[in-house]
Amino acid sequence: MCGIAGWYRRQGRPVEQADITRACDTIIHRGPDDSGVHIDRDFGFGMRRLSIIDLEGGHQPIFSEDGRWAITYNGEIYNHPELRAELDAWGWKFRTNSDTETLLAAYVRWGDDAWSKLEGMYGVAIWDAKERRLTLARDPLGIKPLYYSLQQGGIAWGSEIRTIRTIPGHEFSIRARGVHDFFMFGHIGKPRTIWNEVQSLEPGHVLHIGAEGEPEIRRFWHPRFEARHDLSEAQWIEATREEFMATVKRHMLADVTVGAFLSGGVDSSAVVAAMASHASAPIKAFTMGFPGTSIDETDAAARIAKHLGCEHIILPLEPQDAGMMLPQVQASHDEPCAATAAVPVWHLSKLAAEHVKVVLCGEGSDEIFAGYKRQRTALAAARSAPYLRALAPLIAGLERIPFGSKRLNYLRQNARRFRMSAMLDSNFQRFFQGTQISTPWVREELYQRGFYERQETEKPFAALEAEYFGWPGARDMHPLDQFMLADLTVHMPSSLLNRTDRGSMAHSLEARVPFLSHKFVDWSLTMPREMKLHGKTGKYALRKAIEPWLFEGAIDNRKLGFQLPFAEWFSGGFSSFAQEAWNGSGASQAGYLDNQAVEKLFAEHGAGLANHGRILYAIAMFSIWWDQNIDAR
Numbered sequence: 001m002c003g004i005a006g007w008y009r010r011q012g013r014p015v016e017q018a019d020i021t022r023a024c025d026t027i028i029h030r031g032p033d034d035s036g037v038h039i040d041r042d043f044g045f046g047m048r049r050l051s052i053i054d055l056e057g058g059h060q061p062i063f064s065e066d067g068r069w070a071i072t073y074n075g076e077i078y079n080h081p082e083l084r085a086e087l088d089a090w091g092w093k094f095r096t097n098s099d100t101e102t103l104l105a106a107y108v109r110w111g112d113d114a115w116s117k118l119e120g121m122y123g124v125a126i127w128d129a130k131e132r133r134l135t136l137a138r139d140p141l142g143i144k145p146l147y148y149s150l151q152q153g154g155i156a157w158g159s160e161i162r163t164i165r166t167i168p169g170h171e172f173s174i175r176a177r178g179v180h181d182f183f184m185f186g187h188i189g190k191p192r193t194i195w196n197e198v199q200s201l202e203p204g205h206v207l208h209i210g211a212e213g214e215p216e217i218r219r220f221w222h223p224r225f226e227a228r229h230d231l232s233e234a235q236w237i238e239a240t241r242e243e244f245m246a247t248v249k250r251h252m253l254a255d256v257t258v259g260a261f262l263s264g265g266v267d268s269s270a271v272v273a274a275m276a277s278h279a280s281a282p283i284k285a286f287t288m289g290f291p292g293t294s295i296d297e298t299d300a301a302a303r304i305a306k307h308l309g310c311e312h313i314i315l316p317l318e319p320q321d322a323g324m325m326l327p328q329v330q331a332s333h334d335e336p337c338a339a340t341a342a343v344p345v346w347h348l349s350k351l352a353a354e355h356v357k358v359v360l361c362g363e364g365s366d367e368i369f370a371g372y373k374r375q376r377t378a379l380a381a382a383r384s385a386p387y388l389r390a391l392a393p394l395i396a397g398l399e400r401i402p403f404g405s406k407r408l409n410y411l412r413q414n415a416r417r418f419r420m421s422a423m424l425d426s427n428f429q430r431f432f433q434g435t436q437i438s439t440p441w442v443r444e445e446l447y448q449r450g451f452y453e454r455q456e457t458e459k460p461f462a463a464l465e466a467e468y469f470g471w472p473g474a475r476d477m478h479p480l481d482q483f484m485l486a487d488l489t490v491h492m493p494s495s496l497l498n499r500t501d502r503g504s505m506a507h508s509l510e511a512r513v514p515f516l517s518h519k520f521v522d523w524s525l526t527m528p529r530e531m532k533l534h535g536k537t538g539k540y541a542l543r544k545a546i547e548p549w550l551f552e553g554a555i556d557n558r559k560l561g562f563q564l565p566f567a568e569w570f571s572g573g574f575s576s577f578a579q580e581a582w583n584g585s586g587a588s589q590a591g592y593l594d595n596q597a598v599e600k601l602f603a604e605h606g607a608g609l610a611n612h613g614r615i616l617y618a619i620a621m622f623s624i625w626w627d628q629n630i631d632a633r
Contacts, residue, residue, distance in 0.1 A: 002060065003030030003505070004072045005163035006045030006125055008134050009154040010211055015044035023156075023163040024048050029332075030074070030159060030505045036060045038070055038127075042154075043134070045125050047072040050508055052254050052358060058098035064108060065093055068130045071104040074159050075122030075144045076512065078250040083117065107135070112206055115140075115220045119250065119519050121512070123159055123201075132211040140221035140518035141364070142190075142203030142493030145501055147334075149198045155209055160502075161198055161334035172197050174630075178335070179592055179622075180455035183446070186338035186437045186618050187495040189464075194335040203493050204518075221518060223488055225481045228526045236531045241545040243523055244514075248274035251360055251514040259284035259356040261348060261511075262310070264300030266371070266539055266546070266555045267362025271514060273549035275360060276308045285310040286352045286359065288344045290317055300554075307551050315351045317344060323577030327624050332506035336625040338437065338618035339495050345503030353507040363496055364515030367487040368524040369539040370532040375483045378430035379533075381422040382479050427479040428469045429461035431486035437614035446597045446615070480529055488521075575606060578620035585623035586630060593619070 005023035009015050020037045024046040031048030038045060038061045047060045061070045077083070080099035083106055088094060092105040099120075106114040107126055115137055123146035126135040136157055138146045148157040149164045156167045165172060178194040181187070191199045201207055204221035231239065248271060252258050260275055262268045262285040275283050285305050289298035298314050305312035322343050329346045330337060352359050366372045424430050438446065443456060457463045468490055469482075477485070497513070504511035514520070527541060534540035543555060579602055582588055588595055598619060605612040 002047045002049045002072070002074045003027035003159040003163075004045065004047045004074050004123060004125055005156075005158035006072070006134075007043075007154065007156045007167055008209065009042045009152075011042065011153055013042050013154075015039055015042055017044065019166075019168060020044040020046040023158060023166045026162045026166060027158070027160050029508055032508050034059055036072070038072075040127065040129055043127060043132070045070075045072050045127065047074075050357065050510060052076065052256055052510060058096060058100055060100055062096065062098070062101050062104055064104065065095075068128065069104060069108055070127045070129070071100060071107075071124065073100055073103060073122055073124035074146075075120055075124070075139065076253070076510070077103055077118050077120035077122065078253050078517070079119040081253075112218075112220060115204075115206060119517050121516075125157065134209050135206065136201055137206040137220075138201045138203055140204040141488075141497070141513075141516045141521065143497055143501070143513055143516055145498065146201045147193065147198055148201060148207070149195075150215070151197060155215065157201075161193060161195065164198060170197070176451070176455065180451075182336050182338070182622060183438055183443065183593075183615070183618060184436050184460075185495070186340075186614065187498065188335055189490070190494045200493075203489070223485060223521060223525055225477065225485065225525050227528045229528055233531065236527060236541050237544045240527075240541045243520060244270065244542070244545065245274050245277065247514045247517045247520040248360070249278050250517070251512045252278060254358050256357045257284070257355075258358045258360065258512075259286060259352055260360045261285075261352070261362070262287050262301045262305060262312070263362070264297035264304060265362070266543060267365040267515070269304050269362075269550060269555055270365070270542060270546045271360050271362050272304070272310060273308055273546055274514075276310070277549070282309050282311045284352075284355055285312050286348055286355075287312065287314045288317055288348045289314050304550065304554055307554070308549075313351065313355070315348055317347055319574040322347075323574055326577060326581070326620065327628070328506075329503070330621050330624040331628055332502045333498075333625070336618075336622045337499060337502070338614070338621045339499035340614070341496075342499040342503060342621075345499055346506060349504040349507045349509045349511070353509040357508070358510045358512060359504070360512050360514060361500060362515065363500055363513045364492070364521075365539060365542060367484060367492055368515065368521055368532075369527075369542050370480060370484060370529070371538040372487065373538075374431075374434040375480065375487070376533065376536060376538065378427050378434060378483050379479055381424075381430060382427060385422040424461055426465060426475060427482035428465040428474065428486055431483050431490070432461045432464045434483075435491055437618055442601075442612075442615065446593055446601070448591055448594050451592050478529065480533060492516075575602060575616070578602075578616050581620040581623040585627050587623045587626035590626065590630075 007015050007019060017037055017039050024035060028048050031050045033051040034049035036047055036059055049060060060072050063070045077099040080102040084102045087105040087109055090109055094101055106117060121139045121143035123144040124137050136146060145159055147161050147164060148155055151170050156164045158164050172195045175192060175194055175196045178188045178192055181189045188194055191202050193199055205217055205219050207215050207217045209215040260272045260283055262272050272283055272285055287298055287301040290296045302312060329343050332346060444452060500511050531541040582598060601612045601616060604610045605616060
């Protein structure tokens with residue numbers, strides 16, 4: 001696990017070692033154990049290393065025996081022992097025991113065909129000194145980040161945007177569409193970033209660029225929903241148990257102690273239970289608690305940890321503590337981040353890093369096994385669409401009636417959202433509606449008029465569907481598959497995996513996600529839909545598969561997720577942190593949001609007339625980001 005950075009200046013213009021060292025030093029948190037830099041005239045790259053495998057011999061960059069090829073990479077390849085045996089037989093003379101050298105050998109042997117053979121997470125840079133050709137690649141699900149910028153005839157790249165911003169002569173301007181993305185979803189829609197001049201290499205893509213010309217980018221993996229019907233229910237459940245046990249075992253590969261995050265829900269409980277069956281010592285399990293709130297899961301997690309014989313460590317998080325750490329959490333991101341779990345992941349990672357270097361997490365299960373409530377709601381909306389279209393005028397009239405009761409007001413808002421969802425044309429559009437943190441009518445009031453008119457469209461969800469899923473055949477997919485595909489390819493890399501990577505790596509902690517091995521994902525997408533969503537029960541096969549590992553009723557609780565209790569906290573003292581962040585920030589004068597509208601949101605939420613917790617949190621984090629990146633500069 002590392003952080004990487006580089007600059008291919010091209011045109012014979014020299015790259016100085018100091019330029020690469022400076023870029024790498026901005027991500028020392030990703031790799032405090034070691035560093036390395038390689039300069040080849042107008043090319044240079046480097047890394048910061050967190051030693052996990054081959055602690056002594058895994059120094060990067062690693063070179064081929066003839067010196068032609070060199071690699072720096074961030075990630076882990078879990079099937080590298082098997083690949084290593086094949087490459088050894090081919091004739092590669094290994095000089096280390098690291099997965100980095102295995103990856104380099106695989107690329108030299110197979111070229112771009114190597115990517116489909118790897119099981120792991122990675123952002124990788126490979127330099128061909130003979131052809132003067134750079135290759136950048138990112139793992140299929142986007143677990144590890146990789147950004148690049150094309151400026152001054154060259155290309156700069158890095159695991160985090162901050163590495164690129166150190167490159168001499170490069171300029172950066174705020175992308176207005178990125179600001180709109182953020183206040184709509186709480187993150188910037190990839191491959192865009194908050195900067196006009198920077199974009200992310202998309203998951204499952206490889207980029208090649210030589211001494212002349214534009215980069216060539218192509219996709220080497222994409223999810224395929226191809227359900228099989230050759231197994232019985234019992235066979236699917238047993239196959240789920242076996243496949244999951246195997247992927248967890250591979251993800252435990254390390255020369256250091258591996259722990260786990262445990263929330264008490266299905267996903268993390270499944271991971272810890274599978275780990276316990278493979279481990280020779282008690283698993284160190286880490287849990288975040290929210291004392292006195294409706295989403296506190298510490299009791300459930302404690303019971304599961306005790307049942308599995310874990311060494312269980314609980315970290316409570318109070319509103320005043322969360323408010324104080326908001327600047328640190330935002331500083332761990334290059335872009336404004338309002339992910340619901342950004343604060344707890346950052347805080348829990350800080351605790352875990354005091355005990356282990358690696359943790360396994362449960363991210364990805366909801367996306368591949370239909371575990372989200374919003375997926376079920378979208379299906380219900382799709383089925384209700386014909387009836388609601390007929391009743392639309394009556395419902396719209398009822399929605400305009402002002403309710404004095406807080407409960408009735410919430411019901412009116414939820415009814416309005418459901419009606420709008422039913423009126424949409426596909427579950428791709430319902431996905432975008434279901435993952436937004438602000439509604440179109442809130443944004444119409446919140447945005448300053450000019451910004452609103454430039455960014456908002458009459459049919460925003462249809463526009464987003466066309467942007468991300470406009471390819472032939474997308475509309476022919478089953479509605480559940482549409483929603484799952486959107487979750488897996490849009491929300492996962494843009495938000496969920498981003499906050500997991502940044503929150504953990506801020507404390508030099510490697511977070512692994514066994515549900516998101518692309519080989520396990522490929523297998524899961526062959527499962528029939530009824531084995532995922534069984535009536536109203538999501539993740540049906542997974543639940544049944546892990547039942548024998550846990551006690552009765554262990555995973556019957558409603559899904560709470562790894563998040564902050566926004567509604568409760570913003571009704572109390574946490575609100576003052578957010579308001580102070582906004583009022584004291586240059587963001588309030590930046591021309592994006594209307595100050596009076598912002599104050600109205602705080603007032604409505606404080607009075608209990610609406611739940612604006614998500615958008616208020618986003619306003620606070622944007623304000624902090626602005627001060628750290630714009631005003632400070």
